Amino acid sequence: MKSSRLVSVLLLLQTRGRMTAAQLAEELEVSVRTVYRDVEALSAAGVPLYADAGHSGGYRLLDGYRTRLTGMTADEAEALFLAGAPGAAAQLGLGSVLAAAQLKVRAALPSELRPHADRISGRFHLDAPGWYADADETPYLPAVADAVWNRRAVHVLYRRWREPTDVERRLEPYGLLLKAGRWYVVAGPGVPRTYRVDQILRLTATEEEFTHPGDFDLAGYWAAYQRDFHHRLRPARAVVRLAPGVPLPGPAQTDAHVEEDGWTRVTVAIESVDRAHADFLRLGSGIEVLDPPELRDRIARTATEPAERYGHRARPVTAGPDRGARSGRSRR
Structure with a gap:
């Protein structure tokens, strides 16, 4: 752990220039005292690191000093190649630049880490757009x-x-x-x-x-x-009761409360009464709307109208032997 932190101190000073002990401590999430000990360890190892006193002081490396040490681990090498989004880079006109950069990074990796980078490229591919959607034309x-x-x-x-x-x-x-x-x-x-x-x-x-x-x-x-x-997408609220196992039909706005009959009472965010009407109907008898009254009445009407329609049109059907006997008489 300490060796990794020493590498981080060295790379921070190399890339950012002068930094105070407090800045290094905040960046590395350690105490200032720990930074003091790390700086002493780097100096003892021969790293040309100097401290400038005064209000604008801090630690810095000797001008022109560069280290070839990266401290890159196998996990870091894999994450680096996974982070490359070739589709997005191509849209930005940077496809060839990304490919060249990855090639250079791969060449600079220690030989034992190269298979890790190749494995990521061969097993993971990031495709951000969703299904059933044409790619947007973005000429500009x-x-x-x-x-x-x-x-x-x-x-x-x-x-x-x-x-x-x-x-x-x-x-x-x-x-x-x-x-x-x-x-x-x-x-x-x-x-x-x-x-x-x-x-x-x-x-x-x-x-x-x-x-x-x-x-x-x-x-x-x-x-x-x-x-x-x-918040703007779902500006309204609805109070509903849900049967056990029925998922929330929208983002919960209050803590769910399980009632004595096992049903859950909860307030959910809805986009509109029209949209909630369609969404809630998909849950069938597993949901009861308590509020707003307009939504409750609409769902009640939607549920009763088909029953009334089929009830008026349905004709009694005789089952069993009587149906067969009636059919036999009609043939004679």
Whole structure:
């Protein structure tokens, strides 16, 4: 464990430059005292590591010092090749770059780790898009990616769902996301907004450089966006009772309570009365809607109308010998 941490200290200083003991401790999730001991161990091993005193001080490596030590394990080598998404890289125009990078990494791996990388490539393939969905046409994806990378504003003609559908926008692209095979760009100016890249009808690149918000966290923004999306998707609530073994028909909003008869009472989020009506009917007699009254009444009507219809049209059928005797008389 200590040897792995020493390698991490060395690589952090090599890639990031000067770092304080507190910064190293936070990165490695250890105490500052442990960092002091690790630095002493590296110095004793001959690593040219120096400490600068003062407010802006910290530890640093001698200028020009590079280590060829990576400390890569078999699991890390496998994860590296599994993380490569050739489809997404190809859409971004980086397919050949990814292939070249993987080839170089494989060549740099110790001989005992190369079979692990080959095994991952041969046994796992990541295909993000879902079934029954055509791939989105994203002709402007490389241009958007270039704008994200170089922090250049773009002018786009964008198609949205509400009127007016086609609008012109000046975007400052902060980051790109791939979700279920669909590309999204998060862009300003101002409060970040999410745009589907396949809905960009026209794009004009500019040389106008924008200032990227220093506190913008793409992963954090997307997590919050998805939570808000699910909240907006299911803004209403329904109180239902479920028979034992019947799954929840939507996200639970309160703790489920098992009643004396074994049925579970719970409040679930629903998109609308119309959608919940269709979803709940699939559960048949395994669900009872208590609230809202409108939904309860609709399901009750849907359940009774077929019975009434068939009840009026059904004719009594005589079974057994009497049916056969009646058939015999009709033939005579």
